Structure formats: C-alpha cells, structure tokens
Amino acid sequence: MTVISAPAGSGKTSLLHAWADRRRQDRRIAFLSVKPVQHDAQLFWLALLGAVRAVTGGAEPPPPAPGFNGQAMVDKVLSELAAYGGPFVLIIDDLHELTSAEANEQLTALLTNLPADVHAIVATRRDPPLRLHRLRLAEELAEIRAPQLRFTEDETRKLLTAAGITLPDPVVATLYQRTEGWAAGLRLAVLSLVGHPQPERFVAEFSGSDRTVAEYLMAEMLDRQPPEVQRLLLRTSLLDKVNGELADLLTGAAGSERILLDLEDANAFVVSLDPTRTWFRYHHMFSGLLRLELRRTVPGHVPELHRIAARWFADHADTAEAIRHLQAAGDWTEAARLLTDHALSLTLDGRAATVAVLLHTFPARIGEDFPGLALVHAIADLDQVHLDQADAHLDVVRAYAETTPSDRQYRLRTAIATLDLLSARLRGHFDSVFEQVDALPSPAAGQSNADVALGDDLRAIVLLNLGVTEAWSLRLAESEKHLLEGAALARAIGRPYLEVACLAHLGFAATGHSFALARQHCEDAIAQAARHGWDTEAVIAPAHAALAEILILTGEFDHGEEWLERARRATQAGGEPGIRLLIHLIAAIPPAARGRHREALTELLAAGQVRAQMAGKHALTSQVTGWTIATQVRLGNVDQARATLATVDDELVTAGEIRNAAAVIHLAEHDPAGARRELRPVLGGGVPVNSYLTLIEAHLLDALACRDLDDERAARAAVERALHLAEPDRLILPFAMTGAWELLTALPPQGTSHTALVADILDTVHGNSLSHAAVPGPSEDLSPSELRVLRYLPTNLTRPEIAAELSVSLNTVNTHIRRIYAKLAATDRSAAVQRARDLRLLSAGRA
Structure with a gap:
C-alpha cells in the first residue's frame, strides 16, 4: 500500500493521473475520487465497487438500499479483486473528503487484507484515520509526503x-x-x-x-x-x-x-x-x-x-x-527606546545584521525625536567599519547621555565606552585602547541586575579588545592571557558570540608560544563558530587567517590557501583592518615561495595600503615592509627596493625584518660582505624582531652570503642553525622564500640531524604541498626512541647509518622500525613516512 499525504495544491492528483496514464499493459487500474464531504458510507462503497467493476468488466453496482451491510461490501470488493487474478492497482484520491467514521473503519479492513497482487494507493490532504501500523511494521506501507512532492x-x-x-x-x-x-x-x-x-x-x-x-x-x-x-x-x-x-x-x-x-x-x-x-x-x-x-x-x-x-x-x-x-504598530518612540537599550546586547549575540535592519525600518524623523538612536547608528557604522560616521554618531550620544535620566546614564556611558574601545582598535590607535581601559566608567552603587549584566559584558569586551590590541602589538603572551580570560568570562555569562571572538584571535596570539597550540585554538574556535552558524562570518576570520598562516608556513600550501580563501570571503564586506592586513601578508607567501614574485608583491602592496589607513603602528608593519623590499629585489627591481628602503622611518629601519631586506639588496648587488654586516645585529640579538621566523630568515641569508664568499663551512653552519630553529614547528617557508633551499641539496645525509625536515623542504619547493589528510591516529603512541628513529626514515640513510647517527645498535634500530610499522599500520618505509606526515609526527614540537 502507498499513502500520499500532502497539502492542497501539492500535485497529488496530477501525480496519480500521470502515473496511471503511463501504466503497463500487465496491470489494471481502478481510480476513485471521493466526492466532497462524503458522509454516507454506503455511497462511498458503491462508488468504490463501481470503480473496480468498471475495470474488471462486472455489472453496475446496485442502487442504495436500506439495511446497508458494510462488512459484506468489504468482503464483496475483496472477493472480486481476488477473482480478477492479475496485477491490480486500486487508487482512492481525496480520501480526506470521506468523513464517515464507519466507512474509514471498513476501509481499514479492506486495505489490511488485500490479495497479494493488489496494490492500493490513497491520496489525502491529511493522514487518514486508518489503522495501518501493522502494514508499516511489516514494511508493506510506502509513504509519500509533502517534502517529496515539493519542487526543487x-x-x-x-x-x-x-x-x-x-x-x-x-x-x-x-x-x-x-x-x-x-x-x-x-x-x-x-x-x-x-x-x-x-x-x-x-x-x-x-x-x-x-x-x-x-x-x-x-x-x-x-x-x-x-x-x-x-x-x-x-x-x-x-x-x-x-x-x-x-x-x-x-x-x-x-x-x-x-x-x-x-x-x-x-x-x-x-x-x-x-x-x-x-x-x-x-x-x-x-x-x-x-x-x-x-x-x-x-x-x-x-x-x-x-x-x-x-x-x-x-x-x-x-x-x-x-x-x-x-514598529509595525507605529509605536516608534517605544521601539526606539527598546532598540537603544538592547542594540549592544544584540550585537554581542552576533546579531549586528538584525540591528541594522531594525534601524533602517525607522522613519527619518525618529532620529531627531529620539537622539538615543545615534548609539544604534554608531554600532551599525562600526560593524561596517565606517569609522568617521560612527564617531559623529557617538558625539551625539555623548551629548544625549548628559541629559538622560540618571537610571539610564550608566547604561549609555558603558555602551559609549565599549564603542570607543572598538573604534580605537579598528583605527589601529592601539595606545588609545590602553588609555581608555584605564578610564572606563565605574559601576554605580545599588546597580540593577541589568546593569550588573552590562558590567560583565563590558569586562569581557575589554579583555577582547586588550587581547587583540596586544596581539597587533606583538605582546603575544599578554594577548593570550587576556583572550583566554575573555573567552572564559564570555562563556560564564552566556555570550557565545563574544567567546568565539576571543577564541578566534587566540590562534594568532599563541603562535609566539607554540604552533601546535595555536592550530588547536584555531580549530576549536572554528568548530564552535560552526555550531552556532557563524562559520562564514567575520567573527571567525582571525582563526581562518591564523590557521592558514600556520599551514602555509609549514609547507601545507594548498590546505592553507583553502582556509585563507575562507578568511577572504568572511571579510570581503569590510572587516577589521588588522585582519585584512594579515590576510594580504599571508596571501603573499605561497606565490613568493613558488617564484611568482609579482603576484606576491601585489598582496604585499595591498597590505601596505591597509596599514597606511591605521592610526598607530601595527607590529606586522616591519614584516610587510621588509618582505616588500625583498620581493622587489627578487623581481629584479633593485633600484626600486633601494628607494622603498630609503622611505622607512628611523624607528623602523633598525628592525630585524628591515635589516634582512637590506641584506637581500646587498646580495643582489654582489656585496655578500655588506649583507653580513646588515645581518650581524639581527643574529646577535641587538635589534628587535617580530618572531623567530626573522631569525631563521637571517641565518639563511647569512648562509647565502657565506656561499658567495666561498666559505662553505660557515654556510653549512648557518644552514644548520636555521634548521635547528625551524625544526620544532617544522617551518618550511623561509627556505623556500629566500631560495636557500638550494644549499640543502649540498648537505651530505650524515651532515645534519634534521634530515626529515630537509626532505620535507625539498619536497615542498619541488611542488609537492605537504599532505593534510584527516587520518586515524596510530594504534599506540610511539615512544621517544621510536620517534627519534622515525625522523630519519624520510632520508636516504640506511639502517646501519641511522644506527650510527643515534649511537645505538643496528638491532635496536630494526626493533624500533618494526614497532613503528606496526603502530602506523604501514608495510614499508615509504608508507610509514606518509602516515607520519599525515599525523604530523615528524615534528618534535616547540614547548
């Protein structure tokens, strides 16, 4: 049996007629449409019997008569269907029109006792009052409902x-x-x-x-x-x-x-x-x-x-x-008051778009009658990064707050302070953020529950803004601390959107501590945003960008670019300048590593333009400027690079990233001694650097300079120092970006303790983006000794040579390799290495 149950106009009748018209020759079809508001059981059964006999060739059904016996009619229909002796389809359309309880009970008896070669189909606007549970349990009931009938x-x-x-x-x-x-x-x-x-x-x-x-x-x-x-x-x-x-x-x-x-x-x-x-x-x-x-x-x-x-x-x-x-009732003043009081709270719940829609529904005159709406305009402007307009609206709210009743003043002052903090951060005016935190409004005595909640919101917002500002100032340890505190507070007060915002920035902040931890923070933030439906919104873009950076720096270019594209889409309508700067900077890395320097320069110049719009000094400025200069050199525009270097201000020119760029210029001008002079303060720790990435780059540039000076031993030593710094997080980018990977090909296999990293670097620069497959973990954790042996497997060292490198016996190496194969479910050396790469086991990890 088949039941088709769907609303009026779903196409039930059309479906049945179309199906019946395409019927096969080996089966007959009886079609009954129940008349509207059919109360009479006898009339229904006579009509059904007539539909069956019209197909089987039987006589006309008798006229209605007193003393109708419903069960006898059911038996008659069943006997005639059985006597037909062939495949038969009984269609009853518009069954919802049958309002006779007696007829429905009798119909249940018919439908649950049909001969084996009879298929019944009923179509109805509502589930019929038929007891069909036995058919359902016996899997003899098919049900077609509204979702299957809807057009795609x-x-x-x-x-x-x-x-x-x-x-x-x-x-x-x-x-x-x-x-x-x-x-x-x-x-x-x-x-x-x-x-x-x-x-x-x-x-x-x-x-x-x-x-x-x-x-x-x-x-x-x-x-x-x-x-x-x-x-x-x-x-x-x-x-x-x-x-x-x-x-x-x-x-x-x-x-x-x-x-x-x-x-x-x-x-x-x-x-x-x-x-x-x-x-x-x-x-x-x-x-x-x-x-x-x-x-x-x-x-x-x-x-x-x-x-x-x-x-x-x-x-x-x-x-x-x-x-x-x-608003629909025309109570504009009350609607304006309610929106003003709750706009900030709605925004902290991730509903800034809702606030904007509500705001634009008001007629223009309401803004004049109710100046508190200027606060809502400021929130909407900041969401779209229209900073000048937001500041103008905040000035209106400040004046309004002076005249508003005392019971509303704390709420307004708190909202103004919150928006001032955000405005300063979006402008890149980081010193102002720190100053404003010290000047926040104090809570009034005898606060209401609403004001207490607002104070909790403010503390969480302060921690978020502090953490982000510290991240863009490369005070990463303080940033990580405040963002963790902000996420915990947001979770405690039931602000998941604010919690996601803190977690999203944690990835970048944690890169100064551990790439593995930073990646975990990013993935946790992305998973939480997805649970709330925010996985494509700007709030999660920092985690997308930071995860992209980690992946790209470690050679997973293709995977990293996928996450970078998500960050781009999330910020395409604007977004925080600091995030857009980071996205452009990261986007420059893969093309630079692949020799597409013009493409890289375009992204770096775009990052510079974002930086120029910021009021304060962004900590990534030195890296953007340094890489811009180096990329100009690699494009063959040495004079342009010199001109760019000449525009760098006195404070920035001493940064390690700028000195590295100056060294690139000297190398291009065949002045390796001059390059080493530029690098000496960087390598000696006498100038500030953004991160140890700058130190790795400096060691590699020093190695290139030593090579040009024909000092092979010094070049190898510099490469080894770079590998030592890169090993914990398995950084591949500096070797690809500087061209120093060529020096690795001259290293004898026994000449470095970083053979696995060398193999990955060479794989990457030859066009093989490292795998990121999501695979199950090993059946059992590898021991420290097994991990030491594992890291030699990507090299071409033989087992005796690995034993010599580790100062252990050949038998010990063989035992460790057998255990490695078993734990990684690998049958040979190549499969074990691939599994280890997928599981990121070839990295020692930086504490």
Whole structure:
C-alpha cells in the first residue's frame, strides 16, 4: 500500500493521473475520487465497487438500499479483486473528503487484507484515520509526503523553461523561496508570468496576496475551516512564528496549541519548527493570504495585535521580535527606546545584521525625536567599519547621555565606552585602547541586575579588545592571557558570540608560544563558530587567517590557501583592518615561495595600503615592509627596493625584518660582505624582531652570503642553525622564500640531524604541498626512541647509518622500525613516512 499525504495544491492528483496514464499493459487500474464531504458510507462503497467493476468488466453496482451491510461490501470488493487474478492497482484520491467514521473503519479492513497482487494507493490532504501500523511494521506501507512532492530549485527552473519563460538564476531562486516549492503556487506563477511585461518585478512581489493564489487558498483552505480556526489563523498571521500561549493571547481563547497541532497534522500549511512541536509557522504563501484577509476584515485590530505580541516577546527576552512588532504598530518612540537599550546586547549575540535592519525600518524623523538612536547608528557604522560616521554618531550620544535620566546614564556611558574601545582598535590607535581601559566608567552603587549584566559584558569586551590590541602589538603572551580570560568570562555569562571572538584571535596570539597550540585554538574556535552558524562570518576570520598562516608556513600550501580563501570571503564586506592586513601578508607567501614574485608583491602592496589607513603602528608593519623590499629585489627591481628602503622611518629601519631586506639588496648587488654586516645585529640579538621566523630568515641569508664568499663551512653552519630553529614547528617557508633551499641539496645525509625536515623542504619547493589528510591516529603512541628513529626514515640513510647517527645498535634500530610499522599500520618505509606526515609526527614540537 502507498499513502500520499500532502497539502492542497501539492500535485497529488496530477501525480496519480500521470502515473496511471503511463501504466503497463500487465496491470489494471481502478481510480476513485471521493466526492466532497462524503458522509454516507454506503455511497462511498458503491462508488468504490463501481470503480473496480468498471475495470474488471462486472455489472453496475446496485442502487442504495436500506439495511446497508458494510462488512459484506468489504468482503464483496475483496472477493472480486481476488477473482480478477492479475496485477491490480486500486487508487482512492481525496480520501480526506470521506468523513464517515464507519466507512474509514471498513476501509481499514479492506486495505489490511488485500490479495497479494493488489496494490492500493490513497491520496489525502491529511493522514487518514486508518489503522495501518501493522502494514508499516511489516514494511508493506510506502509513504509519500509533502517534502517529496515539493519542487526543487532546479525543477522550478525546468518548469519555467517548459513554459517558455527565461529568468535569471537569482530570480528563479526568489520564486522558489517564496513558493517553498509548492506546486500550485508555482503553476499559478507560471500562468501569470507568460507574456508578463515585467517578470522580475512580478516575482519580487509574488505572494499569497496575489489574486490567483488568494482565490485558490481561500477556496481550498481558509473557507473550509471552522470559525474558531479561521480566527486563530488570521489573528496570528502577523507573527513569523507562533506557539500556543501567544496564540491564546491574540485570540482571547484557550486551546490554541491543540488547534495548531491539528492543523499541522492535517497538512494545512502549518509547519512545526522544533522537535517538541511547540513553535509553528505558516507556509509563506498561506501567510501572505492570511495577512491580506486580516487587513481586509479587521484593519482596526492590527495595531493592538502587534502591541500584544510586542509585550509578550519583550517579557520573554526576544527583544528583536518585540521591536519589530512595535514598529509595525507605529509605536516608534517605544521601539526606539527598546532598540537603544538592547542594540549592544544584540550585537554581542552576533546579531549586528538584525540591528541594522531594525534601524533602517525607522522613519527619518525618529532620529531627531529620539537622539538615543545615534548609539544604534554608531554600532551599525562600526560593524561596517565606517569609522568617521560612527564617531559623529557617538558625539551625539555623548551629548544625549548628559541629559538622560540618571537610571539610564550608566547604561549609555558603558555602551559609549565599549564603542570607543572598538573604534580605537579598528583605527589601529592601539595606545588609545590602553588609555581608555584605564578610564572606563565605574559601576554605580545599588546597580540593577541589568546593569550588573552590562558590567560583565563590558569586562569581557575589554579583555577582547586588550587581547587583540596586544596581539597587533606583538605582546603575544599578554594577548593570550587576556583572550583566554575573555573567552572564559564570555562563556560564564552566556555570550557565545563574544567567546568565539576571543577564541578566534587566540590562534594568532599563541603562535609566539607554540604552533601546535595555536592550530588547536584555531580549530576549536572554528568548530564552535560552526555550531552556532557563524562559520562564514567575520567573527571567525582571525582563526581562518591564523590557521592558514600556520599551514602555509609549514609547507601545507594548498590546505592553507583553502582556509585563507575562507578568511577572504568572511571579510570581503569590510572587516577589521588588522585582519585584512594579515590576510594580504599571508596571501603573499605561497606565490613568493613558488617564484611568482609579482603576484606576491601585489598582496604585499595591498597590505601596505591597509596599514597606511591605521592610526598607530601595527607590529606586522616591519614584516610587510621588509618582505616588500625583498620581493622587489627578487623581481629584479633593485633600484626600486633601494628607494622603498630609503622611505622607512628611523624607528623602523633598525628592525630585524628591515635589516634582512637590506641584506637581500646587498646580495643582489654582489656585496655578500655588506649583507653580513646588515645581518650581524639581527643574529646577535641587538635589534628587535617580530618572531623567530626573522631569525631563521637571517641565518639563511647569512648562509647565502657565506656561499658567495666561498666559505662553505660557515654556510653549512648557518644552514644548520636555521634548521635547528625551524625544526620544532617544522617551518618550511623561509627556505623556500629566500631560495636557500638550494644549499640543502649540498648537505651530505650524515651532515645534519634534521634530515626529515630537509626532505620535507625539498619536497615542498619541488611542488609537492605537504599532505593534510584527516587520518586515524596510530594504534599506540610511539615512544621517544621510536620517534627519534622515525625522523630519519624520510632520508636516504640506511639502517646501519641511522644506527650510527643515534649511537645505538643496528638491532635496536630494526626493533624500533618494526614497532613503528606496526603502530602506523604501514608495510614499508615509504608508507610509514606518509602516515607520519599525515599525523604530523615528524615534528618534535616547540614547548
């Protein structure tokens, strides 16, 4: 048996007729459409018997008569089906019209006792009152419901094409979203679109209030409902979602939840939104009709209904919905007050876009009547990094705060201080951030619970801004501390968006401590953002960028560029300047390492332009400038590089990154001695450096200079020092970017204790981005001795040579290798090395 249960207009009847018309010759089909409001069991069974006999060739069924015996009729139909002796399909359409309890009980008996070669199909707008559980348990029941009958977006496009209608893809998507794939709605839209002079405008305005759709839904749905159900549907139609309690308030009656549940069960365009079936919404097209009918029949009630809904949502902490309903009621001043009080809280919950939409719904005059809305404008401006506009709005709020009642002053002063902190950070005015933290407003005595909560928010925001500012100042240890504290506080006060913001910046902050820890922070932040649906928003871009940097620096170029692209997409509409600078800087690395220096220079110049817009000194400035100069040299523009170097200010010129760049110029001018003079303070620790990456680069440039001076021993020693620094995090980038990887090819296998790292570096520069496959871990952790042996396996050293390097016996090496193979589920040396790379076991790790 098959049950097709779906709302009116889902295409059930069309589906059945199309299927029946394509029937095979080896089976016969009896088709019965139940007449509207069929109360009489006898008339139903006579009609069903007539449909069967029309196919089998039997006599006309007898006329209605007194003393109808339903069970006898069931037996007669079953016997005639069995007597037919061949494949037979019995279709009963519009079964929801059968309102006779007696007939439905008898039909259950028929359908659960059909002959083996008879297939029954019933189509209905609501689940029929048939006891079919035994068929379901026996897997003899197929069920087709509304989701299977809805058109997909691609099917919507095909339907339009079949009607000779061509629309752009975004317009097709809009039509699909408005109709939710409802077949009747799409068909009515197609009929109106044929020959329409403005098809795109028609789609943009198409809804349940369209005349053809409204007529259909009125006749097939609304007019069929009893008065109390119509009243509920109309008075709750102004809601995007409704539950029983709220519906009771709006209707002034009890029992609304039961009605909503029954409507959903009846496929009456009512959809539950949660597993417990507490909240419901109406189909978009049906909702449009209901709102039109509400305005037509009781327009004077609409504002008060919105006010009732606003009070309920405000009492239940759904501020955004409360504001929407106040706006719909025309209570602009109250809506403005509520939005001003809660805009910051909504933003801290990740709903800045909602704040912007609510703000733009106000008429212009409200800003003049209620200057507190300037605070909301400032929040929206900062979200879009419109800093000058935000500052102008904050000035208005400062003046307003002086005249506002005392019970609101702390809230306003706190919000202003929060936005001032963010503005200073976005401007890159880092000194100002530290100054403002010391001048934050003190909490007033006898604070309300709301003010206490606001104080907790402020502390979490301060820790976030401090942590980010310290990160951009390369005070990474302090940054890591404050961001961890901010994340913990945000978690404690129930601000997951704020927690994700802290965690997202932790990745970059932790790179000064451990790449492994930084990567873990990034992955944790990304996972948490995904749980809340924020994985494509700007809040998580710092983690995307930091993870991309870690992967790229360690040779996983392809994987890193995937995460970098996510960071780009998350910040394409603006984003924090510090993050955009970091993204451009990271984006320059892969092309630079692959010899595409012009592409790298484009990204570095873009990073410089972002830096020029910042008021203070960003700690990455020296790296951006140094790499820009070095890249200009590698493009052959030595004079341009010299000119860029000449523009560097006196404070920056002593930085290790700039001295490295000057050394690159000397090497290009065939002055290796001059290059070594530039590098000496860097290698001796006499000048500031951004990170140990700069020291690795300096050692490699020194090695190149020694090579040019024909001092092979000094060159090898410099390379070995660079490898020693790079080994803990397995940094590959400096070797690829400087070209010093060529020196590694001259190293004898026994001449370095970093053979595995050397193998990875050479693999990477020859175009093999290191693997990042997600694979199960080893069956058992490798011991320290086994790890030491493992790190020699990527080399071409033989087992006796490995034993000599480690000063152990050949038998010990053989034993360790057997255990390594077993734990990594590898059968040979090559497979063991690949598994070890996938699991990142070839790195010693930096504490």
